[in-house]
Structures are given as C-alpha cells and as structure tokens.
Amino acid sequence: MRVLISGGGIAGPALAFWLQRAGAEVTIVERSRAPRPGGHAVDVRGVARDVIERMGLREAIRDSQVDERGWALVDARGRKRATMPADLFGGEGIVAEIEIARGDLARILHDATAGAVDWRFGDRITALTPDGDATFASGGRERFDVVVGADGVRSGVRALAFGPHEEFVRPLGGRGAYFTVADPGDLDNWFEMFNAPGGLVAGIRPERGGTAKASLSFRTNEPWTRTDKAGQMRELRERFAGIGWRVPGFLASMPDAPDFYFDEITQVHVEKWRRGRVVLLGDAGYCGSPLAGLGTSMSLVGAYVLAGELAAAASPEAAFAAYQEQMAAYVKDGTQLPPGGMKAFAPNSSLMIRMRAVSMRMMGVWPMKGMLEKQFTKADAITLKNYAPAGLPS
Incomplete structure (x- = not known):
C-alpha cells in the first residue's frame, strides 16, 4: 500500500x-523545509497516553x-485568585500530566519515522484527484492508494478534495497569539492567566530551558483578514x-520573538472525513479549538485507529468508514467546548471576571468538581481495538 500524508506535525508522523x-510504503510531504521547532505546549490525555x-x-x-x-x-x-494543581483531576485538568512543546513532540515523532518513511520537506500537494493522483509544487505527479490530509485547520488537502475552507471552519468569536519570552522571571512552574475587561486574556506558561510562552487572546466578531506580521x-x-500585569513586557518582547503566531480561534467540522481515496486526520477533519483542549490527543488516537x-x-474505502465509526463519538465529545465557550474564557466586564475567579475557586468542590470531571474525562471516551491480528503491533 502506497500512502501519501500531507503534514509533518503530530497527526501525520503518528x-x-x-x-x-504494518508494511505500507509511506511518504510525508511537509511544506516547511525542516521539522518546525518551538510552538505552544500541547498535552497528551486519556487514551492517547496508551x-x-x-x-x-x-x-x-x-x-x-x-x-x-x-x-x-x-x-x-500577579496574586493568584484561583488555582488548579496539575494533579487535581488525576492529571487531566487544565494542565495535564503530560505537557510538552509541540515542536518537541513533532521532533520525537520525526525521529521515530525518519529511517523508514520518505520525508519530503519544502513541498506540498497542488492538485489531487479522488482516486489518489497527486501533483506536487516541485513538479512531480504520482499515484497513491491512500492520501491523508493531516495538515491542520487550514488543510490544503481538504481544500483540494472536499471544498473551500469556509465550508468547514467555524469562527468562535476570538483571535489569539503566542510567542516565546526569553526572560520571563520566576514562574515557579505555574501556568498563569490574566483577564481584563473587554474580553482580553493574557497568559504565560513555563518551557524547558528557562523560556516561557506568552499568549494574548481577545474576543471579536470582526471578519478575519490575514494581514502581515x-x-x-x-x-x-x-x-x-x-x-496591566505582565502584558507591557509581552508587547515589548513580541517583535523579537522567533516564533510569533497569530490566528483566529476556530473549530473544524467535516461530516464525512473521506472522499474516494482521500481521508482527513486530526485538525484537518476535527478540531475543537484550544478551548476544547483535546487536539493532540485526538490526533494520536485517530492515527492509531486509521x-x-x-x-x-479489504479496501481503503472500508477502512475509512470503520475509522469514522470508531472515532465518531470520541470526536464529538472531544470537540465540545467547555461551558460558556469563548464568553467564559474571555469575560467582557469586571463583574464577570470576578465571577469567573469565584467559579474557578470552586473547581475542587462539589458540585462544580463533578461537572468538571465530566469535561476532563472525555479524553478516555474511546476503547482502543487491538489490531495485532492485522499486522499492527499492539
């Protein structure tokens, strides 16, 4: 089986x-010229740990x-008004038991596949037919038995095989940026977040090596335009x-950050993840947004199931149907937003900010704890099949 995967982040290499x-001949095409370092922290939750x-x-x-x-x-x-220790919900809270920079996880997956997979950096798919004919920006054309779009929210494979971006991506009424701060001071290993009136949210979380990742998010319903940096x-x-808080320092550090990233806060919903010999995996087919928080885990689990x-x-088409059947309920739960969605994450008024702090202080107390446990146990809402009889190591 010849398989072409678009996207060298998490889902594709997994x-x-x-x-x-399992004996397939696998090619990964990635538009960047090397594995991308850095990136925000991602977590591995529930079944994805298995x-x-x-x-x-x-x-x-x-x-x-x-x-x-x-x-x-x-x-x-800078005074803590509410806290959630990493072990409060058995390692499945806002900060999970396994937190890792996206670039570090991508590097580990690249290293685990580099000797057996044909990695093609600095290239992308420019044309695609339902039966697996792919044309590349580099000029070649090849036929594959399976083509997988694992290329993120703005998936090029999805645009070529399924339809325009606007049909599948739903704005949630906000935008967000993140970037590295070289000298954040002593965070005492806590991920800190600050709300300000007007739907503004700032955050900073520690990284390995003494740096930290700053984030700036805000609510808006204005049309998104991809302006320059x-x-x-x-x-x-x-x-x-x-x-106030640390925000002036964030803004001062922003122009020198090597990894500045800014985008809409969105979800991706695709009714059927397959078209002919083409199938979607991870954020390209099902993205719940950073607010839902299960993107990396769904990518890892989806890769295993697919x-x-x-x-x-017996055929790719049968495999795609079984993959969606296995994943459907898990993805439905995993893409569901926490109560209040963007409005709860980024309150507009000082009163609502104070109310958010009060509600967060109640996280470890019944009945709030019971409600949140339902939110945080979604990562376990699937039972993994054993595919060893089909030749896949278990």
Missing part, C-alpha cells in the same frame, strides 16, 4: 509510525516534558494598550 510497521505507550515513546516524551505545577488565574498585581502585532498592541483499520480492511 500515522506514518504505525503504517510503516497510544504513546504502545509506540514505545513514553520515555522520549518524558525527557522533553514541561514541568508545570498547575494553572492559576491571577489579578493585575507587522499588522498583526499592531492589532495586538492596540487591543492590549494600557493593560492505521489499524487500513491494515485490517
């Missing part, structure tokens, strides 16, 4: 890991984990002008 062990154990990557991930004690909501003077920074400076079904089924 799928390649399993497929090449997947990385089966991959034999738990120790490699442990060596690159971010040490975070928990999450704290702070006021303008200078325009994006200008919008953030205007939105966050006069805001690879297992491709190894077991």
